[in-house]
Amino acid sequence: MTKDSVLALLRQGGYVSGEKMSQTLGVSRAAVWKAIDRLRGEGYTIDSATNRGYRLVSWPDTLSAGGMLALLQGHPWAEQVTVLDAVDSTNNAAKAAAAAGAPHGAVIVSDCQTAGRGRRGRSFSSPKGMGVYLSVVLRYDVQPQALLHLTAVIAEATRRAILAATGLQTEIKWTNDLVLGGRKVCGILTELSVEAETGLTGYVIPGTGVNCGQKPEDFPPEIRDMAISLEQALGGPVNRCRLAAAMVEQYALAAADMLTNPQPWLSGYRRHCLTLGRDVQILAADGVRQGRAEDVDDQGGLVVRLLDGTVETVRAGEVSVRGLYGYI
Numbered sequence: 001m002t003k004d005s006v007l008a009l010l011r012q013g014g015y016v017s018g019e020k021m022s023q024t025l026g027v028s029r030a031a032v033w034k035a036i037d038r039l040r041g042e043g044y045t046i047d048s049a050t051n052r053g054y055r056l057v058s059w060p061d062t063l064s065a066g067g068m069l070a071l072l073q074g075h076p077w078a079e080q081v082t083v084l085d086a087v088d089s090t091n092n093a094a095k096a097a098a099a100a101g102a103p104h105g106a107v108i109v110s111d112c113q114t115a116g117r118g119r120r121g122r123s124f125s126s127p128k129g130m131g132v133y134l135s136v137v138l139r140y141d142v143q144p145q146a147l148l149h150l151t152a153v154i155a156e157a158t159r160r161a162i163l164a165a166t167g168l169q170t171e172i173k174w175t176n177d178l179v180l181g182g183r184k185v186c187g188i189l190t191e192l193s194v195e196a197e198t199g200l201t202g203y204v205i206p207g208t209g210v211n212c213g214q215k216p217e218d219f220p221p222e223i224r225d226m227a228i229s230l231e232q233a234l235g236g237p238v239n240r241c242r243l244a245a246a247m248v249e250q251y252a253l254a255a256a257d258m259l260t261n262p263q264p265w266l267s268g269y270r271r272h273c274l275t276l277g278r279d280v281q282i283l284a285a286d287g288v289r290q291g292r293a294e295d296v297d298d299q300g301g302l303v304v305r306l307l308d309g310t311v312e313t314v315r316a317g318e319v320s321v322r323g324l325y326g327y328i
Contacts, residue, residue: 002027006035007066008073010046010056017053063111063132067241068248077105077252084108086128088115090135091191091207097137098193098203104139105252109244113209130214130229132244135207136251140259144194144201148315150258151176151190152300153265154206157254158186159272161246162210166230166238171274174293174302174319178210179274182324183228186210208247212238226325262298270296275321280304283318293319 005025009016021032036054040046045057065083072078080103087093087110094108110133113126126133140147152175159170159178162185170178170185178186187209193202214229230238254265270276275293282289282304291306301313 002031003035003038004064004066004069006032007039007044007056007064008069010039010054011067011070012073013056015049015052015055020053063109063240063244068109068245071242071245072248075249075252077107077248080105081107081109081248084110086110086112086114089113089207090133091189091205094135094137094205094207095191095193095203098139098205102137104137105255106137107134107248107251108136109134126209127214127218130218131212132210132240132247133208134210134244134247135205136248136255138204138206138255138258140201140204142201142259143199144192146259147192147201147204148299148301149262149266150204150300151188151206152269152296153254153258153262154190154208154251155188156265156269156272157250158188158208158210158247159268161243161250162186162230164250165243165246166234168230168233170272172269172272173321173324174273174275174296175300179324180228180230180233184211184223184226184325185228185230185233206251210243210247212240212243266296266298266300269300274324275302275319279322281320281322282312282314283320285317293321 002025006021009021009024018029018032022029036046042062047055047057063083065081068081068083069078090108090110090113097106112128113133155172155176159172162168162170168180170180173179176188177184188206190206192204195202211227211229213231216224219227257265273296278293280291280293289306291304293302293304295303297303297313301315302319304312304314306312
């Protein structure tokens, strides 16, 4: 933790003396020197000057607790962020943390996932150093039905975070994909736990995976034509710490509004939902139906007018949009 704390101090800018860092962090000067050496070994360029101290000159595109803490200083969730080098799934790690008592706002971020998951048991490609994979523990003492809109709210919060961190304007495919140029750049998987005795929600965990640094050849062949990264869209690198910090900031705002004021988030979702106004196929257990998507209701359900003129609100199953992901 000393290394991350030293990095957070250095990222504030300018020279910082070793003595000031040791006093601020309550550690020895030797511990500070050791942390500086470790950071240099990880690719950080740190200048040192007599009587002035240390100055951070440049840094690698590394997801780190220190890098995020520097961007989240004073944020109420900052001290609840855990950054991992690798994990099977950030949702799995967050669920384990929640079961062990992790509070509302506990965040798990990983540089890669060895068994990343999407909806309906699909895998989610999560290569090392190329994405932001982030899950957060949210606690609401309510019936699960009161949180039907949560995935839509988190999708809009993610859209705002990507815009803030990169300037890129993404669209949303109902219900949980963010899209750039007709290709998927982000997926969201929401899982929850219900208390058996009360029927109330124990915790809910939205997990988000954002493609950041992939080139086309980095995606598995079966999704290469359907996926895109932020770097491909930008034509340049993405600061993943900045994106992850922006996601934490937006998720905290969304979480505070989730039960009392979700409408601004849902309105943003509707404005940027590319599914609306388009022909869709509903793939359900009882067959395939076709229609046109007309609206997203306040619970996040997709309102579809079927070919026979009847209106159906879809809350589960797959919805395929004509002209997107291979539906022609």
